[in-house]
Amino acid sequence: MTTEPIKQPRRGLHLGDRFRALPKPARIAAIVVGIALLYVLPLKGFYENLGFPIPVGSGYLPFYTTGSDMANVLFQCGYYILLALGLNVVLGYAGLLDLGFFGFFAVGAYTVALLTSPDSKLITEYNWLESPWPWLVTVPIGVSLALLSGVLLGWPTLRLRGDYLAIVTLGFAEIIRIVAKNQDWILNGDRGIPSVAHPPGTWSDGSPVFGILDWSPYYWLVLTVIIAVIFLIRNLANSRVGRAWIAIREDEDAAELMGVPTFKFKLWAFAIGAAVGGLSGTLWAGQANFVNSATFSLENSILVLAAVVLGGAGSIGGAILGGFLVIYLPEWLRSVGDVFGWPHSVDVFGIFRLDTSPTSLRFIIFGALLIVVMIYRPQGLWPNRRRAAELKDRQKEVAPVE
Amino acid sequence: MNFDDLIQGFPDLTTTGLAQGSVYALVALGYTLVYGVLRLINFAHSEVFMYGTFAALWTWGLMGYDSNSTRPSLGMALLLILVALVVAALFSGGVAVLLETVAYRPLRKRNAPPLAFLISAIGASFVLAEAMGALTERRQQGIPSILPSTPLFTAGGWTVTPVQLMTLVVALGVMFALDWFVSKTRFGRGIRAVAQDADTAALMGVNKGRVIALVFLLGGLLAGVAAVFYNLKQGNTRFNGGFLIGLKAFSAAVLGGIGNLRGALIGGLLLGLVEAYGAALFGSNWTNVIAFVVLLVLLMFRPTGLLGESLGRARA
Amino acid sequence: MSERKPLLEVDNVTLRFGGVVALNQVDFTLYEGEILGLIGPNGAGKTTCFNAMTGVYLPTEGQIRFKGEQVSGKKRNKITKMGMARTFQNIRLFPEMTALENVLVGADAHNTTSVPTALLRLPKHWREERRSKARALELLDFVGITGRSDDLARNLSYGDQRRLEIARALATNPALLCLDEPAAGFNPAEKVALLELIKKIRDSGVTVLLIEHDMRLVMGVTDRIIVLEFGKKIAEGTPAEVRDNPKVVAAYLGVPDAA
Secondary structure (H helix, E strand, C coil): CCCHHHHCCCHHHHHHHHHHHCCHHHHHHHHHHHHHHHHHCCCHHHHHCCCCCCCCCCCCCCCCCCCCCHHHHHHHHHHHHHHHHHHHHHHHHCCCCCCCCHHHHHHHHHHHHHHHCCCCHHHHCCCCCCCCCCHHHHHHHHHHHHHHHHHHHHHHHCCCCHHHHHHHHHHHHHHHHHHHHHCCCCCCHHHCECCCCCCCCECCCCCECCCCCCCHHHHHHHHHHHHHHHHHHHHHHCCHHHHHHHHHHHCHHHHHHCCCCHHHHHHHHHHHHHHHHHHHHHHHHHHHCCECHHHHCHHHHHHHHHHHHHHCCCCHHHHHHHHHHHHHHHHHHHHHHHHHCCCCEEEECCCEEEECCHHHHHHHHHHHHHHHHHHHCCCCCCCCHHHHHHHHHHHHHHHHHC | CCHHHHHHCHHHHHHHHHHHHHHHHHHHHHHHHHHHHHCCCCCCHHHHHHHHHHHHHHHHHHCCCCCCCCCCCHHHHHHHHHHHHHHHHHHHHHHHHHHHHHHHHHHHHCCCCHHHHHHHHHHHHHHHHHHHHHHCCCCCEECCCCCCCCCCEEECCEEECHHHHHHHHHHHHHHHHHHHHHHHCHHHHHHHHHHHCHHHHHHCCCCHHHHHHHHHHHHHHHHHHHHHHHHHHHCEECCCCHHHHHHHHHHHHHHHCCCCHHHHHHHHHHHHHHHHHHHHHHCHHHHHHHHHHHHHHHHHHCCCCCCCCCCCCCCC | CCCCCEEEEEEEEEEEECCEEEEEEEEEEEECCCEEEEECCCCCCHHHHHHHHCCCCCCCEEEEEECCEECCCCCHHHHHHHCEEECCCCCCCCCCCEHHHHHHHHHHHHCCCCHHHHHCCCHHHHHHHHHHHHHHHHHHHHHCCHHHCCCEHHHCCHHHHHHHHHHHHHHCCCCEEEEECCCCCCCHHHHHHHHHHHHHHHHCCCEEEEECCCHHHHHHHCCEEEEEECCEEEEEECHHHHHHCHHHHHHHHCCCCCC
16 A cells, blocks of 8 residues: 555656666667657658547648648757757756857857858958858858857856856847847848758759758758767766766865866856757758848747756756757647637737737746746656656655655 | 047936936846845846836826827826826736745745746746737837926036936935835844844744745835836837846846845946946947946956845845 | 874964954874874864865965975865865765766866767777776775665765765875764764774875864874864874863863764
């Protein structure tokens, strides 16, 4: 009777343990199958054959975002997952609250735009470039510049107390946005930069792989990048670097007294987070074709924060889940809402018109979830193994009392 | 750099700066009060302020004045402002207390780490702003014209508009009242006790929960007052308008020494002046950048601000 | 004590906080291979002295030299790298890390793997990782918590947490280990075991500085004792000498000790 809570651990944990108990070849096979499945996700046929009952004549497909192109939604999920992975290094591992994270995304995106667009002022006004560069060349430049700006922002601010760091980074990103919006000499303000290049490649019939009709290749590209980034971040996490980060998060003074060069590793966390954020920006710019300051609003920074915190700070799985949820869920709910006649706006007392579309409400909902998660589940939906283990231990401790 | 503009406009810039600075100071007090007692940056305070601007706007709407109305008579104008002050202060105060109850109190009970408070605060800020956005269709809302913008008097190059005069007078009055409240009353003693040592204060019979709620209420009331004057000066408000004022008010609080009430006043006025002079020097596009640069430089070289941090130790 | 090489020299150190004099011209030398006790009543300045040595505070006057090199003003992680390690009066482990990882953080003090090496898993990463892990397991064994290497530090018992802190400090490969009240909260049996551990540490070639409240522990294990009172050194000598020093009796032993 009293052992009941132990016999029923949470399902996620159970799956994780079971997975780890498998022999290695089986684990590798499972991972390969899982990844292959991810590549199939944008294909509509996949959903038609899922076998769920479909309301007749609704045009609805289970899990498919009927309101918008599924491949596009998945691509958006992809670059948010990248952002979440980057912020997870800064916030989840090193425990630094960086609220200006989207600023690094902007650095990556603007770099690509300025260097690849024929309408870039670097070409039309300043003659710094003779002709636009190809997208692929500008990606490493964008990532490097993002990394550099991470170091430049981190250098003065990482000596500040944690709460000050949050507000300074937040202010910094907002100021960058205002400057980008107001000035005309290079980023072109609100009018932005059009005709940004796409990634290279053509199909056998000569049409470009990365065109504007089919978004799937962009998703496949970002998925591949995500897998590579996960691999690299895991390398860092399971090394001296990762240990130093977590030690800093847990007790910065003790870490320093144990010989950890804390400032150096905090700066590295900042720089790596920024580089991943910048990488996300370069990918996004390659698809978006048009970059202006409106993209880099504060809401997006907070959405990335929500993704990391909801998924579970310090957990790579959590960052993936979180990044996926904050984009996919509202889009999918919109499709579902259309089927069941969810209203787009509601009159309140005849005075206000409340905008009730899921994409508008998502900010309210994810903001509220930040509070709820902090209160009831600070380890997030998909905590890392460490935290999960702790939870299990606590269950054991509590069980006999019940 | 444009020194001519600065020198020629100096008197006007000074009055503008002081009026704007009073608004910052009132909002900064909210940050400082909460920080002094809880060591927490109340991130959502900017939204408490923003709700005040809408409360005032709706009050005027219910009294028959919207952005298309003709300007009322002086008596009616004073009545409109008075009613708006009361309603906005109470509304903002209510939002602040609600915020404390929903977003912070449960975390305090669980003894959560500081990072959790910060994230919860950001969440709350986001919910409040976006809820207002959903209600107002994310549009900018015009404020009715209530006071004339012509100068009230001119003396030796100094011109003062009615809004500026009223802002400065009311802000200073409110701040002296707060100073008196914190240093002389029983409630104020409770606040100072909790600020110095929350646990000991609790052992001595101070109701910590109530003191904290009171601090949030006070901060909200002041933000509501600031909101009315912001409306009068700015002529419009929008759902995400709190953010920038919040950031600047926070800078002002840090400038004066966060946790220090008089510091917030001085920091606010100073920031208002620096901004006004800076805008003349570098162009008005850079106004918002100036406050931030001030904050950054300050945090790096003198993070305790001009007057030092302490709510408990200072007389007020 | 025969003439030996000085390891740590505290040279007329004064430390003021505002108007308060926390340390007043404290002066002593620690020799290689000994166990030195630093004792004194509460508020005598023991931990302050400790913090000045490990670089947490900067002395107002005077010098602290470690292996002949000035310590004051050096970065704290550099001081650790020079060979001085410490534990904390109120345990400060990394609670969300396993016992093994805690010790690895200490062992990392002398590793040089940084981001590029770790990112690409270069041979150096593996070499250092293997060596550190072996060393960490050895140390966990040394302090007597062999079986708990994969447990989170927060889930260890109080006594095991104290032992883990010692293992973590030893992992930095120190010449000098400073223990800040390591027996606080221990029962007599645990204290005896700790005594043995401290002797074992010394025998392994590490000099030990012991701040302690429990007189019996200090008397039982130390070679020499320094007594502080109100930030001043009032006595120095072997345990027997100190025990018989009337000043010490008045200041310290005269007061019944609850510990």
